[in-house]
Amino acid sequence: MTSQRITLRARILRKQAGLPRYIVIQPEHVQGRTQSFPAEVLLNDTGPFRRNVHPWGKGSAVFFINLTEPQCRKAGLDTHDECQVTITALTT
Numbered sequence: 001m002t003s004q005r006i007t008l009r010a011r012i013l014r015k016q017a018g019l020p021r022y023i024v025i026q027p028e029h030v031q032g033r034t035q036s037f038p039a040e041v042l043l044n045d046t047g048p049f050r051r052n053v054h055p056w057g058k059g060s061a062v063f064f065i066n067l068t069e070p071q072c073r074k075a076g077l078d079t080h081d082e083c084q085v086t087i088t089a090l091t092t
Contacts, residue, residue, distance in 0.1 A: 042086040043075035
């Protein structure tokens with residue numbers, strides 16, 4: 001069962017080689033959320049990929065989604081690429 005659907009533009013980031021890629025989600029896109037939640041994610045309309053959306057923590061209001069190498073490759077994306085991200089929050 002699905003609930004909230006969010007579409008935004010985001011850049012694929014990576015802190016260093018060997019670590020997962022990720023996207024940052026600004027707080028206005030996840031209003032009212034304070035904890036991790038499951039979601040289906042589309043990257044440039046490719047997917048859906050089942051991911052968990054997590055709060056960044058450390059005093060920051062942003063959230064993030066880790067992306068695997070196969071997910072990025074399937075969507076034709078690499079680190080620093082900008083893409084359209086569609087997040088459909090799933091209810092349990």
